[in-house]
Amino acid sequence: MEQVSFPPLSSVVICGGTHGNEMTGVYLVREMQKQKVDKVGSVSINAVMSNPRAVEACTRYTETDLNRCFTDALLSSPITDSTPYEVRRAQELNAQLGPKGSNKAVDMLIDLHNTTSNMGLCLIFDSIDYVTLHIFKYLQSKIPSVPVRSLLLEKPPSEAYSLDSVGKHSFSIEVGPQPNGVVRADIFNIVKEAVDHTIGFLQEFNRGGTFEGGEVEAFTVVKSVDYPRDPMTGEITAAIHPQLQDNDFKLLKRGDPMFLSFTGETVKYEGEELYPLFVNECAYYEKKIAFHLAQKLTHKFPSIRVKKD
Amino acid sequence: MEQVSFPPLSSVVICGGTHGNEMTGVYLVREMQKQKVDKVGSVSINAVMSNPRAVEACTRYTETDLNRCFTDALLSSPITDSTPYEVRRAQELNAQLGPKGSNKAVDMLIDLHNTTSNMGLCLIFDSIDYVTLHIFKYLQSKIPSVPVRSLLLEKPPSEAYSLDSVGKHSFSIEVGPQPNGVVRADIFNIVKEAVDHTIGFLQEFNRGGTFEGGEVEAFTVVKSVDYPRDPMTGEITAAIHPQLQDNDFKLLKRGDPMFLSFTGETVKYEGEELYPLFVNECAYYEKKIAFHLAQKLTHKFPSIRVKKD
Incomplete structure (x- = not known):
């Protein structure tokens, strides 16, 4: 160049x-x-x-x-x-x-x-x-x-x-x-x-x-993932799973734990391998975003x- | 008893x-x-x-x-x-x-x-x-x-x-x-x-x-410590020192770093040995409390x- x-x-x-x-x-x-x-x-x-x-x-x-x-x-x-x-x-x-x-x-x-x-x-x-x-x-x-x-x-x-x-x-x-x-x-x-x-x-x-x-x-956001929510009230029914919490930029693979519901059930990730970011950002609750998923490009x-x- | x-x-x-x-x-x-x-x-x-x-x-x-x-x-x-x-x-x-x-x-x-x-x-x-x-x-x-x-x-x-x-x-x-x-x-x-x-x-x-x-x-609060503040505006001029941050319940001794000002100066603790708690609690900024100091009693x-x- x-x-x-x-x-x-x-x-x-x-x-x-x-x-x-x-x-x-x-x-x-x-x-x-x-x-x-x-x-x-x-x-x-x-x-x-x-x-x-x-x-x-x-x-x-x-x-x-x-x-x-x-x-x-x-x-x-x-x-x-x-x-x-x-x-x-x-x-x-x-x-x-x-x-x-x-x-x-x-x-x-x-x-x-x-x-x-x-x-x-x-x-x-x-x-x-x-x-x-x-x-x-x-x-x-x-x-x-x-x-x-x-x-x-x-x-x-x-x-x-x-x-x-x-x-x-x-x-x-x-x-x-x-x-x-x-x-x-x-x-x-x-x-x-x-x-x-x-x-x-x-x-x-x-x-x-x-x-x-x-x-x-550089990372580029591919999609956003919302929390599981109660269909009646819209309230979230699960938190970010402890294995995902604080692990922004660590590749999320199929089968990795993603959410832990307030009743104790684990929700696993089932999509393509991508990098989570803004995991559990406070201001994104109202935007219905639990985390973004990004690809890494050169x-x-x-x-x-x-x-x- | x-x-x-x-x-x-x-x-x-x-x-x-x-x-x-x-x-x-x-x-x-x-x-x-x-x-x-x-x-x-x-x-x-x-x-x-x-x-x-x-x-x-x-x-x-x-x-x-x-x-x-x-x-x-x-x-x-x-x-x-x-x-x-x-x-x-x-x-x-x-x-x-x-x-x-x-x-x-x-x-x-x-x-x-x-x-x-x-x-x-x-x-x-x-x-x-x-x-x-x-x-x-x-x-x-x-x-x-x-x-x-x-x-x-x-x-x-x-x-x-x-x-x-x-x-x-x-x-x-x-x-x-x-x-x-x-x-x-x-x-x-x-x-x-x-x-x-x-x-x-x-x-x-x-x-x-x-x-x-x-x-x-059990810990009992003896006193509270406020942030250093600008005498004119009342705004805080220092943050909790990194060596005190996240160290709730770790005995604070004379000479230990307590605050780090936004211009880079360290403020040291000069009082009696006590246990800091609620260090950098969000809601205590308005109450003018940077942390409490407590004694430990049996x-x-x-x-x-x-x-x-």
């Missing part, structure tokens, strides 16, 4: 509190705002609290999930009295950090999330972007203390619904396990490291360094460097 | 959802209600969802913490338009399961809770009661898979604020770590075991078995048996 060049990556925005009860981002953004760091070398830095009302209430969202509001359709929907707070806020953020898809958009947007699942440090990409694939590989080499993995959503830009899709280049960071409403120092430090190393990458890139091509593995990418004017 | 006898323990009530986002009790009570078990041997069994509105909203409480509403003062306070839902509900529960301190009260009340802290299986007693100390010892012998510990609050009955204080004999069960809003099968099974063994104990007791005296260790108890009429 030939070398690809990109314009300088001069601005980065770190968002936290997109979900108001995911505390790593909330505290990291507060700390960055307090320290008033607005420039490191060639990179301007801005820390943004995405959903201050949800942060105040220590809840995921107040009216609708902010991180599902960044589709072209919602960003251009007219504001009326019945527009949920989070849709208004999405339009504000899009005006401030975007507009999405425009030349004015921030060069790099990183959105910080936590999960109750044992996901380690997971970067989430809306689509293949050579810059972020390079950053992913860079973080894997710089952060040996925790598994660094990636999840590729493959959404076309107009349908990409997450806040990070507003940036020219972007990713979300999901780190766990951490309960909602709780901040753990170990998780905080991992995320701070990831942010600092990303800023380090941008400096090296802008200085004109060449990043060699290569390949990375993505090659070329060497990259900054474009000379 | 001489043998002490008690009237038969003929009725037990299992409460869950006292905090609506602590899911083990919610699902165990639902399951018990579904199975309509109302009698096992000599013991009548009733499962009660304590705070259905909070369960519906998957939140700890809707207006005020139900598990602080069972003082004599609140139970006898007049109901007005401004009375919080949970105070009304406490009075309903007291009428249904008590009244507290009366002869009509249920013989045994067990209230099921979860914590985000690494507390294992912890029984909480309002005061010394030979029956519940025996049950504690019985559960320690029956459940070897997890540490079984106890916490003694030593509240006079009129000031005991928790739901379980309505029973003639009672305890709360705190089990963790489990995030709020999440049900883990391992934790569910431990709590189910504890409930089943307690009912087993009651059967043996009612049959006339003698339970030999002995001694147990309590002797006599042999007990059922009183013959």
Whole structure:
């Protein structure tokens, strides 16, 4: 693959509190705002609290999930009295950090999330972007203390619904396990490291360094599995099986235990071999997702460097 | 110590959802209600969802913490338009399961809770009661898979604020770590075991078995420690130190790391040697408690048996 060049990556925005009860981002953004760091070398830095009302209430969202509001359709929907707070806020953020898809958009947007699942440090990409694939590989080499993995959503830009899709280049960071409403120092430090190393990458890139091509593995969700539910009440009737709990990214094979019902029966997995992820994520109960199942794909990418004017 | 006898323990009530986002009790009570078990041997069994509105909203409480509403003062306070839902509900529960301190009260009340802290299986007693100390010892012998510990609050009955204080004999069960809003099968099974063994104990007791005296260790809270906070905003400026996180019940010594600030400084513990518990419990952020510090005391108890009429 030939070398690809990109314009300088001069601005980065770190968002936290997109979900108001995911505390790593909330505290990291507060700390960055307090320290008033607005420039490191060639990179301007801005820390943004995405959903201050949800942060105040220590809840995921107040009216609708902010991180599902960044589709072209919602960003251009007219504001009326019945527009949920989070849709208004999405339009504000899009005006401030975007507009999405425009030349004015921030060069790099990183959105910080936590999960109750044992996901380690997971970067989430809306689509293949050579810059972020390079950053992913860079973080894997710089952060040996925790598994660094990636999840590729493959959404076309107009349908990409997450806040990070507003940036020219972007990713979300999901780190766990951490309960909602709780901040753990170990998780905080991992995320701070990831942010600092990303800023380090941008400096090296802008200085004109060449990043060699290569390949990375990324997971792509194939399907989602719901909990067994009572057909009358809709209530769940089983929990994730102890042998699946905390085993995100460990290949699930036919016959492996999947659920343990509250009356003690094991439900086994009967499908094709796939990788479970977001196993027992708190916020997915309401979305009727017990876990996702993903395949692992290898993505090659070329060497990259900054474009000379 | 001489043998002490008690009237038969003929009725037990299992409460869950006292905090609506602590899911083990919610699902165990639902399951018990579904199975309509109302009698096992000599013991009548009733499962009660304590705070259905909070369960519906998957939140700890809707207006005020139900598990602080069972003082004599609140139970006898007049109901007005401004009375919080949970105070009304406490009075309903007291009428249904008590009244507290009366002869009509249920013989045994067990209230099921979860914590985000690494507390294992912890029984909480309002005061010394030979029956519940025996049950504690019985559960320690029956459940070897997890540490079984106890916490003694030593509240006079009129000031005991928790739901379980309505029973003639009672305890709360705190089990963790489990995030709020999440049900883990391992934790569910431990709590189910504890409930089943307690009912087993009651059967043996009612049959006339003698339970030999002995001694147990129980923790008693000496003081609580808050997070370091910004004097202007009140926001916390540090997380529990990784060396203290998940180390509930491990003696904290002078000089041990206690907090790690978001700027990277370690705050050390400087007090007397005590046992930390409820370390990084989610619901205690608003109560300004990072962890409790407790001493471990030994309590002797006599042999007990059922009183013959």
